[in-house]
Each structure stands twice: as structure tokens, then as C-alpha cells.
Amino acid sequence: MTKGELPYLSAKNIVKDFGDNRVLDDVSIEIHSGDVISIIGPSGAGKSTFLRCINLLETPTSGVLSIGDFQIEIGEGHRRASKKELSTLRRNAGMVFQSFNLFPHLTVLENISLAQRRVLGRDKEEARARSMELLDRVGLKDKADQYPGRCSGGQQQRVAIARSLSLDPMVMLFDEPTSSLDPEVGAEILAVMRELANDGMTMMVVTHEMGFAKEVGDRVYVMVDGRIVESGPPAQVMSEPEHPRTKQFLSAVMGR
Amino acid sequence: MIGYILQGMIWTVVITLSSFAIGAVIGVAVAGARTAPFLIVRGIGRVWVEIIRSVPPLVWLFVVFFGLAEVGLRLTPLQAAIFTFGIIASVYLGEIYRGGLATLDRGQIEAARALGLGSFDLLTKIIAPQIFRTVSPSMVTYGMGLMKDSALASTIGVVEMTFRASQQAQTTGQGLAAFAIVGAAYLLLSIPLGVLARRADTKSRLKYVVN
Ligand SMILES: Nc1ncnc2c1ncn2[C@@H]1O[C@H](COP(=O)(O)OP(=O)(O)OP(=O)(O)O)[C@@H](O)[C@H]1O
Ligand SMILES: [Mg+2]
Numbered sequence: 001m002t003k004g005e006l007p008y009l010s011a012k013n014i015v016k017d018f019g020d021n022r023v024l025d026d027v028s029i030e031i032h033s034g035d036v037i038s039i040i041g042p043s044g045a046g047k048s049t050f051l052r053c054i055n056l057l058e059t060p061t062s063g064v065l066s067i068g069d070f071q072i073e074i075g076e077g078h079r080r081a082s083k084k085e086l087s088t089l090r091r092n093a094g095m096v097f098q099s100f101n102l103f104p105h106l107t108v109l110e111n112i113s114l115a116q117r118r119v120l121g122r123d124k125e126e127a128r129a130r131s132m133e134l135l136d137r138v139g140l141k142d143k144a145d146q147y148p149g150r151c152s153g154g155q156q157q158r159v160a161i162a163r164s165l166s167l168d169p170m171v172m173l174f175d176e177p178t179s180s181l182d183p184e185v186g187a188e189i190l191a192v193m194r195e196l197a198n199d200g201m202t203m204m205v206v207t208h209e210m211g212f213a214k215e216v217g218d219r220v221y222v223m224v225d226g227r228i229v230e231s232g233p234p235a236q237v238m239s240e241p242e243h244p245r246t247k248q249f250l251s252a253v254m255g256r
Numbered sequence: 257m258i259g260y261i262l263q264g265m266i267w268t269v270v271i272t273l274s275s276f277a278i279g280a281v282i283g284v285a286v287a288g289a290r291t292a293p294f295l296i297v298r299g300i301g302r303v304w305v306e307i308i309r310s311v312p313p314l315v316w317l318f319v320v321f322f323g324l325a326e327v328g329l330r331l332t333p334l335q336a337a338i339f340t341f342g343i344i345a346s347v348y349l350g351e352i353y354r355g356g357l358a359t360l361d362r363g364q365i366e367a368a369r370a371l372g373l374g375s376f377d378l379l380t381k382i383i384a385p386q387i388f389r390t391v392s393p394s395m396v397t398y399g400m401g402l403m404k405d406s407a408l409a410s411t412i413g414v415v416e417m418t419f420r421a422s423q424q425a426q427t428t429g430q431g432l433a434a435f436a437i438v439g440a441a442y443l444l445l446s447i448p449l450g451v452l453a454r455r456a457d458t459k460s461r462l463k464y465v466v467n
Contacts, residue, residue, distance in 0.1 A: 055370055057366055057369055057370060083374060086372070087372040087374065088372075090369065090370055090371065090372040091371065091372035093370075094370075095367075095370040097363060097366070097367065099363050100363075101361070101363035101364050101366060101367035102364075102367070103364055103367070103368070103382055104364075104386070105385050105386050114371075114373070114377075114381060115371035115372060115373055118373055118374075118377045118381070119371065119372040119373060160367075163367075163371070164370075164371070167371065167372065
């Protein structure tokens with residue numbers, strides 16, 4: 001897949017207030033098709049909030065979001081997103097959470113098929129075929145009929161990735177997908193993500209895995225106190241950080 | 257006398273089942289309001305629940321039956337009873353749902369939203385099947401209470417068991433026998449519900465293993 005010229009997903013001037021607390025202060029990020037960007041930064045910087053704003057799990061106080069040729073302006077003077085718009089936006093931006101969030105009462109196969117059927121309107125067989133294909137891709141074909149409670153954390157996260165991929169999203173958003181897993185298991189997940197990236201998936205990854213950000217990422221953004229303080233090619237940002245907060249953050253993670 | 261009194265059982269069952277069904281449906285809205293993201297909606301939900309719960313069912317029954325008639329809405333005793341108990345049930349069942357909702361991991365709801373599932377699917381495919389198992393024992397228990405409360409409908413003239421028994425007591429003077437029959441009938445009706453409650457309880461424990 002060739003990397004596109006036009007931004008594929010862009011979030012412009014995103015502001016998010018929780019009461020008096022400004023958690024995101026004018027954050028803008030754009031990704032081109034096939035790009036992988038990483039967002040790093042200290043705890044409480046607003047990274048999760050930013051990802052959640054992108055698929056409107058959290059409504060930004062103001063800003064403009066666009067994905068493909070779908071665009072929506074949010075803020076005073078703009079109407080709220082309609083149900084249809086929300087659904088369009090969300091199925092085009094697959095989200096993978098730190099805590100997997102599988103549906104425990106559904107089998108692995110049902111977890112992956114549910115939204116295909118209800119959101120995309122695929123029929124049972126079609127959804128099943130696609131789910132099995134994705135399970136194969138994440139190496140869990142034999143777990144199709146298990147309940148998530150019977151799967152290990154790493155397996156659950158792979159199912160969660162397959163579930164998000166099932167809607168054929170334009171971008172995948174990852175919020176620290178490995179941080180609740182043991183390092184070896186985390187490495188499995190990173191391997192799956194690396195493969196996705198190689199297959200040309202556009203990805204936005206919030207992570208503490210500097211190795212992944214460096215090897216796989218096309219750009220890295222450093223977020224501190226709700227602002228992007230620095231961005232650039234990973235090698236450059238990591239070896240020659242400019243902003244004092246970036247230096248401070250990097251030495252803290254590297255020193256661990 | 258036995259036959260005459262037991263014929264009233266049908267109304268006990270009709271009132272209980274209908275008002276339970278109404279309450280089970282409207283209860284969803286009550287739970288929804290109580291957990292809404294907007295403070296005003298939550299406030300209204302809260303006040304509504306408190307108002308309904310603080311006033312004795314008998315008083316509500318009179319308010320609906322006699323009160324509404326005064327403003328021109330004349331309900332039959334049966335309609336008034338079903339309506340009143342239905343609204344009361346919606347508040348209690350709504351609170352039971354809300355309790356179940358609290359045991360559900362928020363992350364799943366986020367995941368469902370992130371997949372683009374709408375509110376209806378969220379409710380019917382994700383929330384209901386999971387909380388059903390945790391709330392069904394309390395729901396059955398509430399149903400048993402509701403059945404007993406339905407005897408209050410006799411006060412506005414629904415000819416259910418209690419109504420018939422007091423009629424019989426007055427005309428034959430055999431109050432003890434008449435009400436013993438009613439008591440036995442309630443016991444009989446409760447047994448299957450009790451079994452149901454226990455089954456629901458064990459089932460909720462047995463189902464899917466978590467980690
Ligand atoms: N629903 C909320 N209500 C109020 N404040 C919130 C809410 N969600 C997040 N915050 C606040 O927003 C700030 C940013 O939180 P966020 O979770 O986005 O940080 P983060 O960069 O993802 O941190 P971490 O690395 O620990 O995951 C924090 O100060 C947090 O307390
Ligand atoms: Mg976070």
C-alpha cells in the first residue's frame with residue numbers, strides 16, 4: 001500500500017475541559033494513510049482522553065475531526081453529532097483498550113461478529129467467515145468458541161484487536177494495549193501490531209513502549225499537560241529531544 | 257366457598273403479571289434516567305423514585321382510582337390497580353436494574369460504543385443479558401411482594417381473592433376459614449416463584465467463568 005498524500009485522519013485544535021480542568025489544550029494531529037504514529041508522554045498528560053475524543057467516546061469541548069471524507073466540527077455554535085455520524089466515525093476508527101473490554105457473556109467468535117452484524121449488516125455466515133479470517137490472523141482460530149474468561153490476557157487482547165478490525169476501520173487507535181500484560185505477552189501483542197503496520201494499516205498508538213515507537217512508528221508526538229510539546233521522526237525525538245519536558249520524560253522511561 | 261374464593265385467584269395473577277410486565281419495561285427508563293449523563297435527568301429520576309416509594313401503595317391506589325376519576329379519567333378498578341402497581345413496580349425494578357448496572361464493567365460499554373453499536377443494541381445485546389443473571393433473583397423476590405400487595409386491589413373493588421374472602425366472612429360469619437383459604441392460595445402461588453428465584457440465583461452463579 002502506498003502512503004497517501006492527503007491527511008487520512010485529522011484532529012484539529014482539540015480542546016477538552018472537564019469542568020474547570022483543561023485536559024486537552026489545542027491539540028492537532030494528522031495521519032496519512034498507512035502511517036503509524038505514536039503518542040508518548042507522562043501519566044495524566046491527556047493521551048487517553050485525546051484518543052477517546054477522536055471517536056467521540058468523549059465529546060471535545062471544541063475542535064474539528066475528520067476521517068476520510070467525513071468531517072465534523074464540534075464546539076459552541078455547532079450541532080451535536082447525529083447517531084448516524086457517531087456510528088460512521090466510530091466504525092471507521094477501531095479502538096483497542098488497555099483493559100481489553102471483551103464482552104464476557106459472548107464467545108470469542110460472537111465478540112468479533114456482533115458489530116459486523118449489527119453495524120455493518122453482514123449476515124451470519126459472512127460475519128463468521130470474516131471473524132475466522134481475523135482470528136487466524138491473530139493466531140487464535142482454535143479459541144473461536146471459548147468465552148473470554150477462559151482466555152489469557154494476551155489472547156483477550158488479540159481477540160480485541162480482531163474485534164476492532166472486523167469493521168474494516170480506516171484507522172486503528174491503540175491505548176496502551178500492552179501495559180496490563182507481562183512483558184513477554186506484551187511482545188506478542190506488539191508483534192501483531194507490527195504485522196498490521198506492515199500490511200499498511202493506519203495506526204495511532206499511545207504507548208510506553210519506546211522500542212515499538214522507534215521501530216514501527218513514522219512519527220512520534222510527545223504530549224505533556226494536554227499539549228503536544230514536540231513531534232517528529234522517532235529516532236530524532238528520542239535521541240535529540242528539544243523540549244525540556246521531553247528530555248525529562250525520556251530519561252524517566254529509559255531509566256526504568 | 258372455596259370455589260368462589262379461588263375464582264378470585266385469576267385477578268391476583270392478572271394484576272401481578274400485568275403490573276410486573278409494565279414495571280419491567282418502564283423500569284428500564286427509570287434506570288436509564290437514574291444513570292443518565294445529565295445531572296437534570298438524574299435529578300428528575302431521583303425525585304420520581306423517592307416520591308413513588310415514599311407514599312404507601314394503598315394511597316397511590318386511591319389517588320389513581322378516586323383522584324383520576326375526579327379529573328375525568330375514569331378507570332375500572334382493575335385498570336387502576338394494574339396502572340398503580342405497574343408504576344410502583346417500575347420504580348423498584350428500575351432500582352434493581354440500576355444495582356445490576358453498577359456491577360457491569362464500564363469498559364465493555366465503552367467498547368460497544370467504540371464499535372458503533374447503538375443504544376438499543378447496547379441494551380439488548382450487552383447490558384440486559386449480563387445483568388439479567390445478577391438481577392433476576394431480586395426481580396423474582398420483588399414479584400412475590402407485588403403479588404401480596406395486589407390484595408390491596410380489593411379495597412377499590414377488584415373482586416380478587418381477598419375481596420371475595422371478606423365478602424364470604426361477612427355473609428357466612430366464617431372469617432377464619434375464608435381467610436385461611438386465601439392464605440393457602442397465596443402460599444401455593446408463592447412456591448413456584450420461590451423455586452424460580454433459587455434457580456435464577458444458582459444459574460447466575462454458574463454461568464460464565466471469569467478468569
Ligand atoms: N471523565 C473524567 N472526568 C474528569 N477528569 C478526567 C476524566 N478523564 C480524565 N480526566 C483527567 O484528565 C487528565 C488526563 O487523563 P488521561 O487519562 O487522558 O491521561 P493519560 O495521558 O492517558 O494518562 P495515563 O498515561 O496515566 O494513562 C487527568 O488529569 C485525569 O484526571
Ligand atoms: Mg491513559
